[in-house]
Structure formats: structure tokens, C-alpha cells
Amino acid sequence: MISDFLERLFLGQDDTTSRDNVKSRLKIVLAQDRANLSPEMMEAMRREIVEVVSRYVEIDTEGLNFCLESDQRATALIANLPIRRIKLEPDPKPLADTDTPGLDPQLELPGMSASESSRGFSDDSSSPPDIDLSL
Amino acid sequence: MGRIIVITSGKGGVGKTTCSANLGMALAKLNHSVALIDADFGLRNLDLLLGLENRVVYTALEVLAGQCRLEQALVKDKRLNDLVLLPAAQNRNKDAVTPEQMKQLAYALTKKYDYVLIDCPAGIEMGFQNAIAAADEALIVTTPEISAVRDADRVVGLLEAHHVKTINLIVNRIRPAMVQANDMMSVHDVQEILAIPLIGIIPDDEQVIVATNRGEPLVLSDNFSLSGVALQNIAQRIEGKDIDFLDLDAPYDTIFSRLRRFFKK
Numbered sequence: 001m002i003s004d005f006l007e008r009l010f011l012g013q014d015d016t017t018s019r020d021n022v023k024s025r026l027k028i029v030l031a032q033d034r035a036n037l038s039p040e041m042m043e044a045m046r047r048e049i050v051e052v053v054s055r056y057v058e059i060d061t062e063g064l065n066f067c068l069e070s071d072q073r074a075t076a077l078i079a080n081l082p083i084r085r086i087k088l089e090p091d092p093k094p095l096a097d098t099d100t101p102g103l104d105p106q107l108e109l110p111g112m113s114a115s116e117s118s119r120g121f122s123d124d125s126s127s128p129p130d131i132d133l134s135l
Numbered sequence: 136m137g138r139i140i141v142i143t144s145g146k147g148g149v150g151k152t153t154c155s156a157n158l159g160m161a162l163a164k165l166n167h168s169v170a171l172i173d174a175d176f177g178l179r180n181l182d183l184l185l186g187l188e189n190r191v192v193y194t195a196l197e198v199l200a201g202q203c204r205l206e207q208a209l210v211k212d213k214r215l216n217d218l219v220l221l222p223a224a225q226n227r228n229k230d231a232v233t234p235e236q237m238k239q240l241a242y243a244l245t246k247k248y249d250y251v252l253i254d255c256p257a258g259i260e261m262g263f264q265n266a267i268a269a270a271d272e273a274l275i276v277t278t279p280e281i282s283a284v285r286d287a288d289r290v291v292g293l294l295e296a297h298h299v300k301t302i303n304l305i306v307n308r309i310r311p312a313m314v315q316a317n318d319m320m321s322v323h324d325v326q327e328i329l330a331i332p333l334i335g336i337i338p339d340d341e342q343v344i345v346a347t348n349r350g351e352p353l354v355l356s357d358n359f360s361l362s363g364v365a366l367q368n369i370a371q372r373i374e375g376k377d378i379d380f381l382d383l384d385a386p387y388d389t390i391f392s393r394l395r396r397f398f399k400k
């Protein structure tokens with residue numbers, strides 16, 4: 001899955017067939033559907049990950065790529081962060097991140113299965129009339 | 136107790152009703168008793184595909200309103216006496232019934248029929264929820280197109296959340312020449328992406344339209360068709376038989392003549 005992604009990234013899409021195109025588009029759109037992550041959550045996560053990585057290396061923000069991809073009903077977060085320069089020493093950690101709630105800046109998301117991402121609905125029943133179900 | 140199987144897809148027009156009609160007929164031909172429920176309230180089609188439209192008197196709605204017995208509403212097929220259709224109302228919308236009511240109908244039918252097949256409407260709203268409420272098993276119909284596969288994936292998630300245990304995939308309208316030219320996803324591509332077991336592959340076939348025109352499902356027709364064989368194979372896999380998949384990637388003429396020879400024997 002990752003090699004697929006890198007291949008696409010580096011070889012460009014020009015010589016790919018429409019069958020390859022549709023497969024990679026589907027994988028990305030399904031990963032998002034299955035994970036059920038809101039665009040706001042994705043963006044917050046992206047920002048924090050970039051922030052953490054930027055303490056150690058200088059990132060080329062132009063070439064940044066960040067998406068979910070999925071295979072065999074498992075979802076992975078794939079981040080491609082091209083590095084311009086390694087820093088000699090990491091920047092200091094920001095003070096206790098009290099004002100940034102929630103997400104742990106880890107590059108791997110805990111397994112998100114389809115069942116977790118799908119939503120249930122309740123079977124609402126109303127009072128039934130007299131029905132003759134005899135056969 | 137009969138098995139309750141819902142035929143669903145998410146996206147409209149991918150072949151749910153075609154599969155319901157043919158699989159119902161094919162299972163009946165294999166000597167099982169079959170009840171087909173049309174759950175597409177307001178847009179009923181199953182009666183047309185079966186050629187039973189002139190024989191519909193009552194529908195599920197009258198049964199649920201207590202205006203007739205379930206038995207009275209069942210349309211019996213003259214060609215196969217172990218097949219019945221419970222028609223949907225055409226003049227009401229999908230909110231006319233509840234999931235609980237659909238369960239009552241389906242459970243009552245399992246007492247007498249080996250298979251209760253439910254033809255689900257498109258979408259994931261009320262009509263879908265009604266159709267899947269009673270089902271233990273689902274057949275997901277999709278075509279090898281991006282929107283159909285995406286919707287199928289959504290439906291798989293919803294079915295899993297509803298504890299439908301057995302979910303199998305039918306890939307319909309495959310065009311082998313386009314797959315070979317890398318202009319269409321292959322069955323393998325679709326199956327790999329959806330990651331549910333495959334139970335059938337149906338080629339895109341003009342005979343499907345001819346059969347619909349006549350109101351005579353392909354599996355009943357004397358004329359040989361690849362899609363008819365594909366559907367009969369699915370019925371046998373539903374029974375639990377291990378049947379090889381048709382090799383649609385072989386040049387069309389080859390499989391066609393090979394199969395024809397096989398059937399003449």
C-alpha cells in the first residue's frame with residue numbers, strides 16, 4: 001500500500017491507466033469514509049504532526065502530502081513530509097500543550113475498523129394493527 | 136426455518152432487482168421453496184421482472200393493515216409452483232412500513248419457505264432500513280464503477296453495524312474487453328477493495344434487457360446466455376455448493392462456445 005502510494009507520488013500519473021486511477025481514488029475516498037474523520041479533525045491532526053516533525057527537521061511545506069488510505073478493511077494514515085534540512089538540535093518542546101486538546105501526534109493511527117466507523121440506527125416500532133400472517 | 140437474504144447495493148440501478156428475480160427463480164428451479172419480498176415501496180419493479188404484474192391484487196401494506204391475510208397477498212408463479220412474490224405497494228412511499236413490520240412479514244414467511252429474498256431499494260434511508268431489518272444474510276450487488284463501489288462499502292459498514300453476519304459480493308456488468316484494456320476495474324480489484332467474499336460475477340449482457348422485456352428471468356429462458364449461467368451458479372453457491380467462477384477473461388467466443396458445447400452434451 002505504501003509502495004503504491006510512493007510510486008504514484010514519484011512516477012506521476014501520466015502513464016497510468018484509468019483502471020489504476022480509479023483504484024487509487026477509491027482507496028483514498030474509502031479510507032476517509034471508513035475512518036469517518038471530519039475534515040476539521042484531519043486538519044488539526046495534520047497541523048500537530050507537522051509541528052512535531054518540524055522541531056527536528058525542516059519540512060518542505062510545498063511537497064507535503066497527507067492522506068488516509070485503506071486496504072482490506074484496515075486504514076492507514078500516510079504522510080509524506082519532504083525534508084529540506086535536518087536540524088542540529090531539536091527545537092524546544094512547546095510548554096505543556098494545555099491549549100491543544102485531544103490528538104496525540106503519532107504517525108500511526110490506532111486500527112480503525114469498519115465496524116467502529118459505521119453508525120447504527122434504532123429500529124423504532126409503532127403499535128401494530130391486527131395482522132393475519134397465516135399461510 | 137428459511138433463510139432471510141437481502142439483496143442490496145446502496146447505489147441505484149446496479150442490478151438488485153435483476154438479481155432478486157433470477158436468484159429467486161434459480162433457487163426455485165433447484166427445488167427450494169422461495170418467497171420474494173419487494174421492499175421497494177413506491178417504485179416496485181420485481182413484479183415486472185418476474186412477469187407477474189397482472190396478477191398483483193394485494194400488497195404488503197394491506198397485509199399490515201389487516202385488510203387481507205398474508206397468504207392472499209402472495210402472488211404464485213405459474214411456471215414454478217414453489218415461488219411466490221409479496222408485492223410492494225406502488226402508491227405509497229417508503230415510510231409506509233416500519234422495520235418491525237418487515238420483520239413480522241419475513242419471519243412469518245420463513246415458516247413455510249426455504250428462502251426469503253428481499254429486494255432492497257436504493258439508498259440508505261428508511262426503505263433500506265426496512266429491507267435489512269429481518270435479514271441474517273446479505274448479497275451486495277455492485278458494478279465495477281467508482282460510485283457503486285463506494286456506496287457498496289458504505290452499505291457493508293451499515294450491515295456490519297446491524298449484525299448481519301454473512302455478507303457476500305456480486306459484481307455485475309463486467310465487461311471483460313474493457314478490463315483487458317485497463318479501462319475497467321476487474322472483479323479482483325473490486326473484491327480486494329471491498330474485502331468481502333465473492334459469490335458471483337455477472338457479465339454485462341444484452342440478454343438481461345431482452346429477458347426484462349419479456350418478463351421472463353434469464354434463468355428460465357431456453358436460450359443460453361452467459362449471464363443466465365452466472366446467475367444459476369450464484370444460486371448454487373447460496374446453497375453451499377462449491378462452483379467454479381466463469382472465466383470471463385478468456386476471449387468471449389471461447390467461453391461461449393465451450394459452454395454451449397457443454398450444454399449440448
Ligand SMILES: Nc1ncnc2c1ncn2[C@@H]1O[C@H](COP(=O)(O)OP(=O)(O)OP(=O)(O)O)[C@@H](O)[C@H]1O
Pocket residue numbers: 144146147148149150151152153154175180255256257307308309337338339340341343344347362
Ligand atoms: N448484467 C447486466 N447486463 C446488462 N444490463 C443489466 C445487467 N444487470 C442489470 N442491467 C440493467 O440495468 C438496469 C437496472 O437494473 P435493476 O432494475 O435490476 O437495478 P436495481 O439495482 O434494482 O435498480 P433500483 O436501484 O432502481 O431498484 C436494468 O435496465 C437492467 O436491465
Ligand SMILES: [Mg+2]
Pocket residue numbers: 151152153175180254255256
Ligand atoms: Mg430495483
